[in-house]
Amino acid sequence: MAEPRYEEVGVGTRLPGLTHTLRRGDLVVYAGASGDFNPIHWSERxxxxxxxxxxxxxxxxxxxxxxxxxxEWAGRDAVLECATRFAAPVLVPDTDEGVEITAGAVVSEKLGDGRVRVDLTVRCGGEKVLARPRAVVRLR
Incomplete structure (x- = not known):
């Protein structure tokens, strides 16, 4: 898919969403990459x-x-800033199926200089898990 051009994107443009499955093994890999070994991310106890x-x-x-x-919409280095609050925990069962996170986004503002603000919606099990997630993205 071609990266979007600033002139072609309007307020209200919906981005393709995604569904991603998280399993316990993903938490272990992320812990190693981030250095966050808090046991609430791997130990039931x-x-x-x-x-x-x-x-x-x-x-x-x-x-x-x-x-x-x-x-995936605008390229790996397009995100200039992001912010959110964590609204609800994503509970990851110890199963092969794991848990699904869904994410969608819509352009909420054109900021000029090739930048747009994007509001995201992130859910797990139908519940919003991130509160007011938004980002600024630079387009070509």
Whole structure:
């Protein structure tokens, strides 16, 4: 798919969404890459001790998965900034099926200089897991 051109993108443009499955092994790989070895991300006992119903995905891993909507649309180095709040944990069961995260996005503002603001919607099990996720993306 060709990268979008600023002149051709309007407010309200919907980006192709994505569905991504997270499994426990993904949490281990992310822990190694990020250095975040908090046991709530791999130990049922630690998660329960922290008052969580199950092992949870790293918040930044969830955001990173969601940002793929933007990088697949506009290119790997197009995202200039992003922000969100973590609204609900992504519970990752110890099964082969894992859990699905869905992400969609819409252009909410044209900022000039080839930049657009994009609002994302990120859900797991029908529940929003990121609150007000948004990003600024540079287009060609």
């Amino acid at each position: 630690a998660a329960a001790g922290a008052g969580l119903p199950a092992v949870v995905a790293h918040g930044m891993l969830t955001l990173g998965v969601a940002l793929r909507v933007l990088t």
